[in-house]
């Protein structure tokens with residue numbers, strides 16, 4: 178059923194009785210052309226673009242839990258393409274362009290809101306660094322604006338500009354950045370893929386990838402063996418566990434990242450604001466809650482749970498730029514698992530095993546990458562060729578040394 182103002186009116190007069198489920202709940206078939214392991218944003222987007230762009234519909238998405246239960250429904254919803262490294266900018270810009278037409282494309286309201294992303298700087302050297310980033314973006318045709326203190330004050334006057342340790346000197350603004358409703362993105366891609374014939378198999382866990390003569394032949398699941406010649410691993414925080422079943426060790430470590438939502442208040446924050454002297458980011462949802470987060474827990478884990486040290490660290494950073502929110506009540510916080518790569522940038526590539534493809538290493542930035550990642554991964558799986566926008570995101574860069582170290586912190590995944 179196509180969603181539109183007319184279908185809304187029609188259903189209003191029919192007592193809302195004709196709505197159909199947004200996607201089916203099929204039984205697994207014995208064989209598919211392509212099996213994707215992971216029904217998060219990236220797996221669903223890949224399935225959607227495989228069907229839509231390449232006409233490949235005999236595809237299954239295996240999801241061990243429910244759609245939207247992974248990081249796609251746990252993130253702080255920030256979308257942007259203000260990257261600096263040449264390998265990253267074209268990819269994230271492709272993704273942002275896809276975001277800009279996504280709701281019309283998949284006929285679903287994902288509440289995409291280009292309200293702007295403002296990265297604050299707090300020292301002269303950081304200003305220079307942000308100017309360099311803005312110039313790198315401009316060279317790739319991605320607009321950004323370097324604001325001085327007055328420019329920031331005009332946009333977000335309530336910040337603590339004179340904080341003794343971290344006075345705010347200015348910021349880099351990407352106006353096209355913003356937020357989108359995270360779980361609606363998963364639902365939109367799920368519905369779009371399903372309506373084109375893709376089978377979305379919830380509560381279906383991939384247990385063991387089967388390989389014969391160096392080529393995948395299928396996957397064992399809790400619902401039986403599924404035969405296939407092509408498998409895409411799109412399991413985000415669980416990538417290393419799934420890849421291990423194919424005998425692969427990857428340059429990825431998993432960590433927990435937490436997100437926080439406050440009670441709803443009147444409009445306070447017009448755009449996404451990030452604190453440059455630490456790692457804190459905040460925006461306000463359309464319902465009025467403040468949505469924010471900070472750094473990872475610094476030990477590896479597969480547990481998608483929050484904890485109190487993370488709360489303390491995040492609230493300390495919040496107080497450094499916005500002491501005025503100190504008495505707002507926290508409503509919820511939770512954790513999600515992050516697949517942190519050794520250089521902080523993602524991997525979209527084939528493996529040495531025939532028919533086994535890899536999409537991982539999304540670190541803090543995978544939500545904004547969702548459409549771009551699905552688009553490029555679908556291209557790779559369908560044509561066996563890397564999409565030009567993802568040409569730097571290869572696995573062998575860790576062998577050749579062509580790493581894409583956006584934050585310049587070296588091979589320490591928890592610092593990216």
Ligand SMILES: Cc1cc2nc3c(=O)[nH]c(=O)nc-3n(C[C@H](O)[C@H](O)[C@H](O)COP(=O)(O)OP(=O)(O)OC[C@H]3O[C@@H](n4cnc5c(N)ncnc54)[C@H](O)[C@@H]3O)c2cc1C
Nearest residue numbers: 215217218219241247248249252253255383513543544545
């Ligand atoms: C708290 C938090 C805040 C974040 N904030 C942002 C942000 O503001 N902006 C941004 O760009 N990014 C952000 N991210 C990162 C982003 O959410 C992730 O990088 C991205 O969602 C990962 O891709 P995904 O959606 O496919 O992952 P997921 O939704 O985690 O999908 C992977 C799926 O694979 C499934 N799976 C795993 N193993 C198996 C198996 N064996 N068999 C079957 N299924 C399996 C899991 O159940 C899961 O549903 C944040 C993440 C967190 C946790």
